[in-house]
Amino acid sequence: MKAAVYHGPRDIRVETVPDPALQRPTDAVVRVVNAAICGSDLWPYRGIATNWTAGSRIGHEFIGVVEEAGADLRTFKRGDIVAAPFSYSDNTCDYCHAGIYTSCRHGGFWGGADEDGGQGQFVRVPFADGTLRPIPAAVAHDEKKRASALTLTDVMSTGHHGCVRAGVKAGSSVAVIGDGAVGLCAIISAHRSNAARIFALGHHAARLELARAFGATDIVDSKDPDAAQKIIDATDGGVACVVEAVGSQATMDLGVSIVRPGGTLAYVGVPYGVSTFNARKLFSDNISIAGALAPTRAYIDELMTDVVLGKIDPGAVLTLRLPLEGTPDGYKAMDDRSTIKVLLEISAV
């Protein structure tokens, strides 16, 4: 089969790799219909994540059809249409039972040296019953809703996790830092929870326009040196909930500076180079820090219901469609920010 392979910074190639096969009776082999390129895929692409070796498989957002089902599967069978969270999990251990599927004692992540990546024609899925979630036929056969279903594997569920962890509820004041796909999806989640005021912080006009369409009430240029003060003034002391969706020291500091006393900052951007928090400010103002790595499996069903009903349209963040062979161009477009997020069209439903 064909799949995207990481060969080094700015060197992604689509090449022939071994076909996956069932290894355990709890496995499934999924034929990938659509995959996406994630902002976090850019960390190895840009050479910032240095633990990637040449030959690693890449991609962790995909939906598809069960091609082969292991003998022990009880939930899924050949032909079922499924979404795969960005990590696999057994759904039987204590961490899974606590809803922290990303810490599953037997779980793991797609891609790398040992697992198939999502950006390829097929993926062997360990613990398929514990990992996969069903996609209703009405979603799978509607191109727009199918794109939204794809976002539930990571960015929409991750943005939602940020809002859950930041305690967003009806009437909340919320600031979302970052105008990438996760930040934009956090705005959808905050709007869905009937937050009263939603500040979108970013610096890319087209993305901030989408933020407005998703429900942001206030747009703030994150590069404006007075950005924090403007939000503090507009809210008489800061917002109750911050969702930080970038993962840098500067954005984390900005987030802490705009939380009102008693509020919460939830960070869902993969942190790179974040080494300090303003502990004195957190202490003095009773600010909570929450996170982090989203157990997306926990949210897929709930959010899928809203996709079915047409209440949310997170698929709108997928602004470029390419065939699998175009994957290297997709990375390039996301790297230079000429597109928000890439959807790969790999096979028919």
Ligand SMILES: [Zn+2]
């Ligand atoms: Zn587990």
